Amino acid sequence: MSKFSHFSLASGTAFKKLFNVTAVAASVAVIASCTNYQQPSVELPQGVSLVESVKAQEGVVNIPFKKYTLANGLTVILHQDNSDPLVHVDVTYHVGSAREQLGKSGFAHFFEHMMFQxxxxxADEQHFKVVTQSGGNLNGTTNSDRTNYFETVPKNQLEKMLWLESDRMGFLLEAITAEKFEVQRATVKNERGQNVDNRPYGRLNETVNQMIFPREHPYSWPVIGYMSDLDRGTVTDLKEFFSRWYGPNNAVLTIGGDIDEAQTLAWVNQxxxxxxxxxxxxxxAKTPVSLADNRYYSFSDNVSLPLLYISFPTVYGMHDDEPALDVLANILGGGPTSLLYKNLVKSGVAVQAGTSHPCRELVCQMNFYALPNPQQGLALANIEQVINDTLVEFENRGVNDDDLLKTKVSIETDTIYGLQSVSGKVSNLAHYQTMLDDANYTEQQVARYNQVTKADVMRVFNQYIKGKGAAVLSIVPHGQEALVAKADNFTLPDVSNPPAVVELDTPIMKNISDFDRSVMPSAGENPQVxxxxxxxxxxxxxxxxxxxENNETPTVSLLLSLEGGPLLDPIDKAGLAQLTASLMNEGTLARSKEALSNELAKLGSDISFGASGRNTFISVSSLVKNLDATLVLLHEMMFNPLFAQADFDRVKNQTIQGLEQGNKDARTLARNAFKQVTYGKGNRVGLADSGTITTVNTxxxxxxxxxxxxxxxxxxSSLVVVGDVSRGDLLPKLKRLKSWQGQSxxxxxxFTLPEVTPNKVYFVDLPNASQSSIKLSRRAMxxxxxxEYFKASLMNYPLGRAFNSRINLNLREDKGYTYGASSYFSGGKTQGSFSAGASVKxxxxxxAMVxxxxxxxxxxxxxLTDDEVTFMRQAISQSEALSFETPSQxxxxxxxxxxxxxxxxxxxxxxxxIQNxxxxxxxxxxAEELAKPMQWIVVGDGQIVRPQLEKLNVDVVDLTLAQ
Incomplete structure (x- = not known):
């Protein structure tokens, strides 16, 4: 396995389901017992109290752990897992955007950035450097309800991680400067530009929240904040926010992995x-939110298809009715077995549709979305009518046995797969402890879902959905405002001039240490991998x-690869391999897609076909107990595909609509431009795996x-199998694949490849784009x-592959031009490239180009410098401890x-x-690789960007992408 992976930036607003994404089934007790051993009782350090000790027990649904508290209120959870020589450290603070004040939005997320400074x-930027040089990875996330920071490192680096996390918990404020504040303010703006403003439909979530929640409600503003609020913020505001919410009594420290309990507690206490x-x-306060009537609002965006989004506020996370509402969401729009799939997608009315029920600490929402099919009309009023008719259909249809069974099976499988890593188990414990003050909640969570009845589902439908008001948002392409579902009857609040803000008046946090914290702890001997x-x-x-064979979880994964994939496409029918693979997901001679999906859901299995790069892939995941039944469905899908005309027409149209939307997205355009310029429009490798609108149409x-x-x-072909199955048990199950015959x-x-033209900039105009996507590139080994490839990648690591690389620190941290910049070598069997670039203001x-x-x-x-070589050696060699933890790795x-x-x-x-x-x-x-000619590719708003490009004194070529 290659030892290189792209750095992950220490931010990223997380909009995800917080309460019911993790749940556990009975088999988890087996998982926990095979990765856990109980150490002898240890004498607790002064000030440390044992609160709870949970052991793995046969038939009991849990993750073994011990919970402690320190005298200052810090909750500490330790989970022993010695299956791999690594540890995962998570510090979760019970503060998210919901704790912010009206008019001071974005501070929780802003602090996620500041905590890495x-x-x-x-020292400034040292946090990233220390973790990376230790062979680990790290990140932080913020949502409405909490902020967490986490690292996964080889086990010998644990003390160093605790030193880092404790120093920023207790001694961050002394290091905050006006300069750092301004750099991170610019970085947050770049993050919003990249992930919200420059992304099609990017403003959807924040708009819906403004429609549902009153202006003073803590969910009415986005986690990333309003830029006008951030512009008003000061260093003092930031310090007061930290002092108010970042105390140890508002935090949970969770440590899992190959740890020594006594030593870990001693370090934590120190x-x-x-x-x-x-x-x-x-x-x-969990104040109920409801709407008396539908609120309609619309806006235009740089999109190819209109989108209708309907959101009903329901209960709150961990409410007794949450499981039943989740079942309802699955029935209405959870995949190919759902009513919305049948009425909107299968019927051809929409190219995409679905339902979800995400929950946060204070409110849950039942969301419906659909993108209409141009072949049947784009009016969103028609989509709304079909959704309303579907709700009536459900009321008449009711709930069947499979509806309940699929939800309960999904709890088991989702949990088991989530616990395949130490980080997954730590996240589970930290989440429940933070939100419920009960890390050992997994058994109760399972029970909540197993107790859902048909009557419960019908009751919550009548109580929270039928006849209730919703936020109905229409997003339409520029100039197509007539497509909205209904004229606006709601006006978004003015967020630019908030009311006078009440000052926190919180004393600035000040800690004093009784030992020398400036000495970074040393690491022990590197663990054997x-x-x-x-x-x-x-x-x-x-x-x-x-x-x-891997018996840490009762699962099996198979990946069958057929070499060729998109490379086998005729150039005038590019996209054929991908379309063929997609169609193999659509049903067999014996079963429809809906019937297949229903059977797989009841098994807790997944089978998917796809094509990319130089392969067609068939991916299978299954619980061991259901592997035989899953393989029966796999063989049926492989050898008896239906290939129905109606399915072909629908999937082809969905593909074309996806390509149309890609033409509105800067990053997609940049990828396509890179392939075309680097490998040539007339070569299959010069076009996207999915082809173009023209080629797919043929x-x-x-x-x-x-x-x-x-x-x-x-x-x-090749078959990769990882799971809890022996060679002797597996080979008989592969008899059908062994007897499979086919031609060579x-x-x-x-390919005839184009010459590199270093004195040219290839430019793609994307009007009104808020950011530019820039890429300097060439073909490589x-x-x-x-x-050569491996050694060149080592050379590039300090230049652009690590977070602390020269390119990223310059463009992100020093200049504030981007959310992240990098350079990298990418190589396959027959083609390779080198690229450097970013999305920039x-x-x-x-x-940024200069x-x-x-x-x-x-x-x-x-x-390179000597320090950079040392950094590269340690970072890459020590990361091997993290290389083989999960089945996917x-x-x-x-x-x-x-x-x-x-x-x-x-x-x-x-x-x-690496060492020599x-x-x-x-x-x-x-000197050799970076001197080779390279060419620029730029995607951006021509009115703003093109005059800048003329300052480069090179030819600017308006690139026409293959359509």
Whole structure:
């Protein structure tokens, strides 16, 4: 497995279901017992109290843990899991945007950024550097109700993580400066530009919340905040917010993994025990929200299709009626077995539709959405009518047995898959402790869903949906305002001039330490990492099988790859492989898609077909107990696809509509432009895997059937299996795949590629785009594990692959041009590339391009520093401890072995290279690789960006993308 992964930025507003995304079934007790051992009782440090001890017990639904409190109110939860040599640390503060004051929105999310900017004993940007150099990964998320910060590191780095987290909990404010404040204010604005303003339908959530909640309600403003509020904010405001909410008594510290309990408690007490408690925190009132009548509102956006979104406020997270409402949402719009799928998607009225019931601490919402099918008209009033008719249909239909069974099975499977990592278990414990003061809530959660009855579902429908008012939002393309569902009868509140804000008047937090916190703890010896044990088998039909037995969870995953995929498309029918794979999800000669989906849901299994890169993929996940039944459905889908004309027409139209929408998205346009410029419009690799609108339009059902007949063959196939099944048990189950026969075929990779034109900028105009997407790139070497490609990737790591890379620190932290910038090598079997770029403020497009060019030139001419080489060595080599934890990671490792014919121990060879490659060798690679000609690709608002590009004194080519 390649040791490189893209850095993750320490932010990202999380809009997700907070309460019912995690639930556990009876088999979890088995999971917990096989990864946990009970250590002897330990003498507790002074000031530390044991609150609760939960052990794994047969037949009991739980995650084993011990809960402690410190004298300052900090809750500490320890979970022992010695299956991998790593630890996961999570600090969750019970403060999200709901704790903000009217007129001071965005502070909780802003603090998520500020918490990575150094503290009294941790230098600016050092937090990222320390964690990365330790071989770990880290992030932070903010939502309406809580903010959390977390790291996963090799087990020998635990003390260092506690030092970092405690220093920013207790000694952050001394390090906050006006300069840091302004840099992060700019970064938040870039984040909003990238994830909200520059994204189609990006303003949907915040608009719906404004429609449902009164202006003074804490959910009425977005988590990321209003920019006008952030512009008014001051450093003092920020410090007062931190002092009010970031005390240890409002936090939960959860640690899971291969830990020594006594040593961990001693460290926790040392680093956190002396911190002062903050002001008392009272729970927020859960005041019911309801609308007397429908509120209609609409706005135009840079989209290709209108969208209708209907949202009913219901209960609140963990309310007794939440499970029944979840079942209702699944019946109405939860996938191919739902009523909305039948009435909107299957019927051809809409290209997409669905229902969800996300919950937050104070309110849940029942949401319906649909995007109309242009072939049957775009008027959203028609969509609204179908949704209303569907609600009447449900009332008459009622609830059947399968409706309840599918929801209960999903609890079991979702939980088991969520607990395949230490981070998943830690997140589960931290969540319930923060929201309910009960980390051991999983058993009760299961019971809540198992107790739902048909009568409950009908009751909550009548109580919260039937006849109730909702927020009805229409989002339409510019100039097509006539498509809205109904004329606006609601006006959004003016958020630019809030009422006078009541000052917090909170004393600024001040802690004093009785030991020298400026000394960063040292790490112990690096843990030994074991490569997963594996076995191989070759079938006579050409299929290569590679598998690893993994009994940490009672699950099995299979990934069947047929080499070729989109590379097998005729150039004039690009998208054929992907369309064929999509159609294989649509039903068999024996069962419709709805019937297949129903059977899979009752098993808790998933089967999906897709095509990308140079492969067609069939992905299967199943509980071990249901593997045989799942394989029966897999074989049916593989060897007896229906290929119905109606399904083909619908899926083809959905594909075309997706391509149309992609033409409105800056990042999609940039990806397509990169492929076209780098590999050529006349080559299959120069077009998106999904093809273009023109090429997909030419594809017929006969083409799909022909592609399936010619290329759906085991002759160039591989099967990766990871799970709780032995070789002896698995091979008999693969008899049908072993006997599968198919013809051989060739894959064309002999392309005539265009010349690199370094004196040109290829520009794609996206009117009104709030940000520009810029990319400096060229073709480069193909993938290898231990030669040129690997060594070039080592060279690039300090330049643009780590968060603390030169390019990212310059553009994000120093200049405030972007939310994140990077450079990277990407390589496959036959093609490779090097790219550097970012999404940037459009008014700074030219400036950002110059900075990237300067960083690359300086790196190429002067090379790396000794410190950067040390950072690279430690970060990459120590990250191996995190490489094989989950089944998906093991599966990726096995697939890498097969795809590139690698030896099992190639990781050891990489480690040797990492430790022994010299500064001179790395600088020589930089001098050679970064001197090669590259070309710019820019997507942005022509009125703002094009005048800037003219300052580059190169040809600006208006690029016409293949349509």
């Amino acid at each position: 150094g503290s009294n004993n941790v 680093y956190f025990g002396e911190l002062k408690a903050g002001p008392a925190v009272e729970p927020l 074991k490569v997963p044990e594996l076995w191989r088998e070759s079938f006579a039909n050409g299929m290569e099988v590679i598998a690893s 594809i017929t059902l006969a083409d799909v059937k022909g592609f399936y007949k010619q290329y759906f063959s085991p002759s160039k 075929y060739t894959i064309n990779t002999d 193909t993938y290898d594990a231990t030669s 459009k008014e700074h497009t030219y400036d 900075e990237i060019e300067n960083e690359i030139k300086n790196y190429q001419e002067k090379g 093991k599966s990726g490792f096995l697939r890498q072995l097969l795809q590139f014919n690698l030896p099992t121990n190639y990781g050891e060879q990489q480690t040797e290279i 490659i010299t500064l001179a060798q790395l600088n020589a690679i930089a």
